[in-house]
Amino acid sequence: MEAVNPYAAIPAKIKKIIPETPNITTFIIEGMPIEFKAGQFAELTVPGVGEAPFTPSSSPHADDLEFTIMKVGRVTSALFDLKEGDQLGVRGPFGKPYPLDEFKGKDVFIVGGGVGFAPLRSLLLALIHDINDYKKIYVRYGARTPGDIVYKHLLPGWRKLSKLDWLLTVDVGDETWKGRFGVVTVILDEIPVNVKVAPAIVCGPPLMMKFVTQRLVEAGFQHEKIYLSMEQNMSCGIGKCNHCRLGKVYVCKDGPVLTWEDVKHVEEPFV
Amino acid sequence: MKTYLIFLDKISIFVTELAKEGSLYYSKLENGKTHFVAHHENISIEPEFSKIRTPENMKHFFFRSRDLVARFPKDKSPAVSKQFLVGLKNCDLRGIDVYDRVCLKWQPLDPLYKARRDNTVIISADCPEPEECCFCNLVGLNPYPDAISDINITRLERHYLFETLSKKGEVIIEQFKDLFIEAGKEDLKERDKIRKNAVKALEKFNARSLPDNISERVEKADKKAKHAARKDCVECHGCLHACPTCYCFLLSDYRKGKETERIRTWDACYYAAYARVGGGANPRSKFDDRFWNRFVCKFDYFMQYEDIYACSGCGRCWRGCSGKIDIREILWKL
Numbered sequence: 001m002e003a004v005n006p007y008a009a010i011p012a013k014i015k016k017i018i019p020e021t022p023n024i025t026t027f028i029i030e031g032m033p034i035e036f037k038a039g040q041f042a043e044l045t046v047p048g049v050g051e052a053p054f055t056p057s058s059s060p061h062a063d064d065l066e067f068t069i070m071k072v073g074r075v076t077s078a079l080f081d082l083k084e085g086d087q088l089g090v091r092g093p094f095g096k097p098y099p100l101d102e103f104k105g106k107d108v109f110i111v112g113g114g115v116g117f118a119p120l121r122s123l124l125l126a127l128i129h130d131i132n133d134y135k136k137i138y139v140r141y142g143a144r145t146p147g148d149i150v151y152k153h154l155l156p157g158w159r160k161l162s163k164l165d166w167l168l169t170v171d172v173g174d175e176t177w178k179g180r181f182g183v184v185t186v187i188l189d190e191i192p193v194n195v196k197v198a199p200a201i202v203c204g205p206p207l208m209m210k211f212v213t214q215r216l217v218e219a220g221f222q223h224e225k226i227y228l229s230m231e232q233n234m235s236c237g238i239g240k241c242n243h244c245r246l247g248k249v250y251v252c253k254d255g256p257v258l259t260w261e262d263v264k265h266v267e268e269p270f271v
Numbered sequence: 272m273k274t275y276l277i278f279l280d281k282i283s284i285f286v287t288e289l290a291k292e293g294s295l296y297y298s299k300l301e302n303g304k305t306h307f308v309a310h311h312e313n314i315s316i317e318p319e320f321s322k323i324r325t326p327e328n329m330k331h332f333f334f335r336s337r338d339l340v341a342r343f344p345k346d347k348s349p350a351v352s353k354q355f356l357v358g359l360k361n362c363d364l365r366g367i368d369v370y371d372r373v374c375l376k377w378q379p380l381d382p383l384y385k386a387r388r389d390n391t392v393i394i395s396a397d398c399p400e401p402e403e404c405c406f407c408n409l410v411g412l413n414p415y416p417d418a419i420s421d422i423n424i425t426r427l428e429r430h431y432l433f434e435t436l437s438k439k440g441e442v443i444i445e446q447f448k449d450l451f452i453e454a455g456k457e458d459l460k461e462r463d464k465i466r467k468n469a470v471k472a473l474e475k476f477n478a479r480s481l482p483d484n485i486s487e488r489v490e491k492a493d494k495k496a497k498h499a500a501r502k503d504c505v506e507c508h509g510c511l512h513a514c515p516t517c518y519c520f521l522l523s524d525y526r527k528g529k530e531t532e533r534i535r536t537w538d539a540c541y542y543a544a545y546a547r548v549g550g551g552a553n554p555r556s557k558f559d560d561r562f563w564n565r566f567v568c569k570f571d572y573f574m575q576y577e578d579i580y581a582c583s584g585c586g587r588c589w590r591g592c593s594g595k596i597d598i599r600e601i602l603w604k605l
């Protein structure tokens with residue numbers, strides 16, 4: 001039998017494109033070209049252009065694979081030029097999933113910023129799928145403006161779940177905004193979970209990750225229970241090319257979710 | 272494994288016979304140094320083993336500077352043909368050892384590397400006369416191979432002594448058994464003497480061993496030490512491309528008709544854009560940190576992963592360096 005080529009992408013079709021905010025769009029890919037668990041990522045290929053790593057935003061239990069993507073560079077720009085029905089490539093899944101078994105019976109504390117909420121959505125949906133296995137799920141989410149909040153259409157449904165506790169904040173509000181103001185740390189004054197045992201999960205822009213991590217450490221969360229979605233330059237996704245290495249850990253293979261314990265010795269882990 | 276003798280003048284017959292079965296590359300004497308050259312038909316082969324490793328590094332044979340690794344939408348594995356490499360030295364084999372671990376042991380395995388490795392016969396040779404640039408002894412190697420290759424050759428006074436180091440090697444000797452006789456105790460004694468002298472010569476060049484806790488020292492180096500280490504570097508990145516144990520690469524896609532080709536090219540951690548992320552931020556934007564990355568990678572991390580240094584002591588980085596930076600001097604100062 002011929003060995004599977006880990007560099008080859010599987011062809012897939014874009015089923016639907018949903019603009020979320022001015023520069024963030026969700027791409028729904030038909031079927032499940034790859035099986036993944038919450039926390040793992042995939043490389044998406046734009047034919048003839050290149051590939052980039054993304055964490056799915058859909059539930060691992062869903063029928064289609066979704067990615068919510070911000071336009072930031074060459075590959076994402078090319079991705080934004082694709083249309084429904086176009087072909088792209090998927091390679092993965094790569095990296096380690098969240099240890100959901102360890103979260104069972106505990107409160108789960110999730111902190112997201114901006115488009116960083118996309119990979120957290122996949123986790124949130126996986127948690128909701130087995131919601132009775134967990135004590136309560138807390139979500140703290142900050143965006144720049146109300147217009148930058150992703151998945152607005154899903155919020156009302158999520159808010160109805162009694163085991164889900166939400167707080168939102170925006171840096172700059174508008175006339176419709178009735179929630180909190182300020183960067184995401186303003187909604188972290190109160191931490192209603194047992195920090196000795198609860199896992200905290202963080203994903204967002206580097207500066208936000210840095211301040212949120214500081215806050216969580218101060219609040220007393222265990223360093224090995226603070227899970228951080230790390231962004232590094234990636235190429236191969238399989239622990240060979242060396243691009244993603246952060247200290248001695250490979251973000252692609254040991255991550256992309258690493259704990260504060262894993263990265264706290266690195267001089268500047270959030271860039 | 273087993274040892275055999277072949278008369279000095281018979282080696283070219285042996286190598287010429289091998290060349291009928293695939294591409295053959297061997298170390299050839301040119302202007303006082305040996306270089307790796309491809310064998311072409313009707314030219315007699317005179318491999319030379321008396322010198323140290325060739326200036327060119329052998330990673331091309333497994334991992335070309337530009338390799339097609341996948342196609343889209345329909346992938347097809349490339350055809351890999353048989354190759355014989357004659358005259359690699361132990362430091363070259365450390366490079367292969369590093370690649371074997373990264374590409375074969377660490378999952379998922381790299382299929383192109385595996386195909387090339389499976390289709391390669393490696394015939395290595397002792398280094399009877401190490402040179403000033405050599406420090407394989409400081410990174411845990413001897414100037415003579417005893418693993419990784421399929422056959423190893425030591426030149427004795429009147430014979431070449433062949434030692435088979437793998438099943439593949441055994442099969443080859445069996446195939447040409449008319450050319451060989453079995454080696455005796457005296458021959459092994461002669462080899463031991465040659466090897467002892469080689470080790471002595473190496474020790475003369477490298478009287479100081481590396482500090483035991485080199486990994487820790489490399490990890491703990493302060494800003495001043497990192498800055499001092501790179502002061503003569505002109506950022507040509509030659510050391511990384513000449514290095515047999517460096518293997519960083521980058522994947523890029525190119526359109527070819529209706530297909531996309533995924534090309535793997537050598538990369539180097541000294542390039543400013545190497546670690547830059549999609550949004551533009553760069554964790555190693557300062558050259559001091561990039562320069563030091565090579566040291567932590569080779570002497571700290573790889574040691575932690577695999578219990579060997581990702582450095583072979585071949586000295587190519589020093590020989591090829593415009594600033595004449597000797598990696599040993601940096602390590603000794605830590």
Ligand code: SF4
Pocket residue numbers: 323324360361362363398400401402404405406407408413414415473583584585586
């Ligand atoms: S470093 Fe050692 S193995 Fe390499 S050429 Fe020199 S003596 Fe031979």
Ligand code: SF4
Pocket residue numbers: 510513514515516517581582583584585586587588589598
């Ligand atoms: S770092 Fe220098 S001495 Fe070590 S393997 Fe690379 S080229 Fe050879």
Ligand code: FES
Pocket residue numbers: 233234235236237238239240241242243244245250251252253
């Ligand atoms: S992306 Fe290549 S090693 Fe992690």
